[in-house]
Amino acid sequence: MARHLYSCPLRWSDMDAYGHVNNAVFLRYLEEARIDFINGLAPQAEAEGSFAGGSVVARHEIDYLRPLIHRPEPVTIEMWVAKIGAASMTVHYEVKDEEHVYVRAATVVVPFDLAAGHPRRVSREERTILERYREEAVAA
Amino acid sequence: MARHLYSCPLRWSDMDAYGHVNNAVFLRYLEEARIDFINGLAPQAEAEGSFAGGSVVARHEIDYLRPLIHRPEPVTIEMWVAKIGAASMTVHYEVKDEEHVYVRAATVVVPFDLAAGHPRRVSREERTILERYREEAVAA
Amino acid sequence: MARHLYSCPLRWSDMDAYGHVNNAVFLRYLEEARIDFINGLAPQAEAEGSFAGGSVVARHEIDYLRPLIHRPEPVTIEMWVAKIGAASMTVHYEVKDEEHVYVRAATVVVPFDLAAGHPRRVSREERTILERYREEAVAA
Amino acid sequence: MARHLYSCPLRWSDMDAYGHVNNAVFLRYLEEARIDFINGLAPQAEAEGSFAGGSVVARHEIDYLRPLIHRPEPVTIEMWVAKIGAASMTVHYEVKDEEHVYVRAATVVVPFDLAAGHPRRVSREERTILERYREEAVAA
Numbered sequence: 427m428a429r430h431l432y433s434c435p436l437r438w439s440d441m442d443a444y445g446h447v448n449n450a451v452f453l454r455y456l457e458e459a460r461i462d463f464i465n466g467l468a469p470q471a472e473a474e475g476s477f478a479g480g481s482v483v484a485r486h487e488i489d490y491l492r493p494l495i496h497r498p499e500p501v502t503i504e505m506w507v508a509k510i511g512a513a514s515m516t517v518h519y520e521v522k523d524e525e526h527v528y529v530r531a532a533t534v535v536v537p538f539d540l541a542a543g544h545p546r547r548v549s550r551e552e553r554t555i556l557e558r559y560r561e562e563a564v565a566a
Numbered sequence: 567m568a569r570h571l572y573s574c575p576l577r578w579s580d581m582d583a584y585g586h587v588n589n590a591v592f593l594r595y596l597e598e599a600r601i602d603f604i605n606g607l608a609p610q611a612e613a614e615g616s617f618a619g620g621s622v623v624a625r626h627e628i629d630y631l632r633p634l635i636h637r638p639e640p641v642t643i644e645m646w647v648a649k650i651g652a653a654s655m656t657v658h659y660e661v662k663d664e665e666h667v668y669v670r671a672a673t674v675v676v677p678f679d680l681a682a683g684h685p686r687r688v689s690r691e692e693r694t695i696l697e698r699y700r701e702e703a704v705a706a
Numbered sequence: 707m708a709r710h711l712y713s714c715p716l717r718w719s720d721m722d723a724y725g726h727v728n729n730a731v732f733l734r735y736l737e738e739a740r741i742d743f744i745n746g747l748a749p750q751a752e753a754e755g756s757f758a759g760g761s762v763v764a765r766h767e768i769d770y771l772r773p774l775i776h777r778p779e780p781v782t783i784e785m786w787v788a789k790i791g792a793a794s795m796t797v798h799y800e801v802k803d804e805e806h807v808y809v810r811a812a813t814v815v816v817p818f819d820l821a822a823g824h825p826r827r828v829s830r831e832e833r834t835i836l837e838r839y840r841e842e843a844v845a846a
Numbered sequence: 847m848a849r850h851l852y853s854c855p856l857r858w859s860d861m862d863a864y865g866h867v868n869n870a871v872f873l874r875y876l877e878e879a880r881i882d883f884i885n886g887l888a889p890q891a892e893a894e895g896s897f898a899g900g901s902v903v904a905r906h907e908i909d910y911l912r913p914l915i916h917r918p919e920p921v922t923i924e925m926w927v928a929k930i931g932a933a934s935m936t937v938h939y940e941v942k943d944e945e946h947v948y949v950r951a952a953t954v955v956v957p958f959d960l961a962a963g964h965p966r967r968v969s970r971e972e973r974t975i976l977e978r979y980r981e982e983a984v985a986a
Binding site for chain 3: 902
């Protein structure tokens with residue numbers, strides 16, 4: 427029942443001509459959080475049969491709650507596992523700081539066997555680890 | 567009952583280290599298609615009370631059906647209006663070429679009064695124009 | 707004594723919070739022009755011993771003459787070869803439209819043997835082709 | 847005779863299809879270092895007549911010494927002032943870690959009066975502060 431926390435630095439150029447972080451850039455933030463999460467699952471990162479060995483994004487849902495303006499302080503991305511399927515997992519996130527939630531999102535991630543070139547099933551070991559981060563799904 | 571077609575050029579740098587267009591970059595493609603669509607709605611682009619006068623993204627849903635690799639030919643983005651709300655519209659898209667659909671997506675766009683700094687309702691004129699691009703919603 | 711012309715589409719998100727195309731984005735434009743140029747040199751693009759088989763950037767010099775604001779019309783990138791070395795070529799560019807020059811730049815490109823993992827010399831065939839695009843160097 | 851040090855986090859998506867940080871992305875890194883440097887010059891960041899009040903890039907020179915691959919550890923950007931002109935300053939940088947220098951670069955920055963919409967001269971106060979970071983120029 428743990429949440430993964432990722433401290434995500436912004437870049438000035440993440441802002442668009444409206445002067446706030448562009449909607450597409452938040453997918454980069456989520457990507458960084460996901461890589462950090464997945465690498466943490468398998469400290470032996472190259473381990474065969476781990477998410478760290480390769481995965482692809484099948485779907486995103488993302489809600490923009492309030493604009494985010496560049497500042498030196500990072501934002502926090504809270505992340506947990508909402509669903510573990512036979513051949514996918516669904517992660518949920520909140521991009522926030524102490525005062526506000528800026529974005530809520532959900533991503534369906536498919537483990538991918540890079541060597542073989544096709545998706546693969548979630549292994550029993552992965553399932554055990556992911557269960558620690560599992561929470562009741564909240565509509566993203 | 568028309569669909570808006572946008573011819574979207576790729577850039578080599580849209581690809582990530584996996585050698586295909588990164589998932590976040592597709593939101594840039596959708597943004598380009600949306601701007602082209604919205605500008606076309608109001609040839610008098612600065613007209614007060616038009617989407618072209620300002621709008622923000624409230625939500626995306628995006629499904630990645632197959633990887634896209636950089637090539638000189640653009641992809642086509644087909645776009646239509648799935649829903650017209652009191653203070654938002656939902657557009658659907660397909661990113662495709664003659665052979666494949668790469669991405670299906672939906673975006674909730676909120677018209678925004680930039681001068682006043684807050685969202686505003688969809689005007690009657692906008693509604694009339696948007697109806698021409700309206701189709702039964704397909705699950706994105 | 708020919709110049710290569712590349713018609714370079716802009717994206718709205720190329721602009722930063724100052725409301726003009728960000729200085730880093732121009733390197734993306736130059737990259738697109740260079741890829742287009744190099745692919746055109748070797749219609750048989752995978753041909754061994756051609757720049758199209760792989761190359762890396764060793765150096766850029768870039769002068770920003772006036773700000774560029776997003777518009778639907780592409781900019782033109784004029785490109786020519788300023789120098790052909792033993793193991794590099796230097797290309798010069800102007801990013802412009804009919805009214806203005808926005809950027810002048812120069813790039814040193816090193817042909818790279820991707821299979822072997824190291825730079826290589828410019829071949830005699832490449833030199834012959836590149837000579838057609840050669841001009842007296844103008845200070846970039 | 848001090849150098850400004852900036853710890854620059856990488857993003858996975860900074861890599862291109864060659865699997866190393868794309869040459870254009872280094873200009874983003876330099877931008878982050880520059881903003882950090884300039885903000886540090888004027889703790890009262892909005893102060894009229896400070897670089898923090900606005901500046902534009904007039905020129906970059908950048909040499910790519912070795913490829914950089916994404917890793918969780920940031921790179922260090924060392925930065926100093928090579929020249930202080932009447933209406934510009936030239937900063938030099940090295941992008942490095944404990945083992946290697948990846949990039950050497952130089953940027954000409956022009957202080958810009960955003961309200962008035964034109965470049966302005968370097969003030970006496972700025973000159974005094976910048977002198978602390980001044981070093982004999984090294985060819986970039």
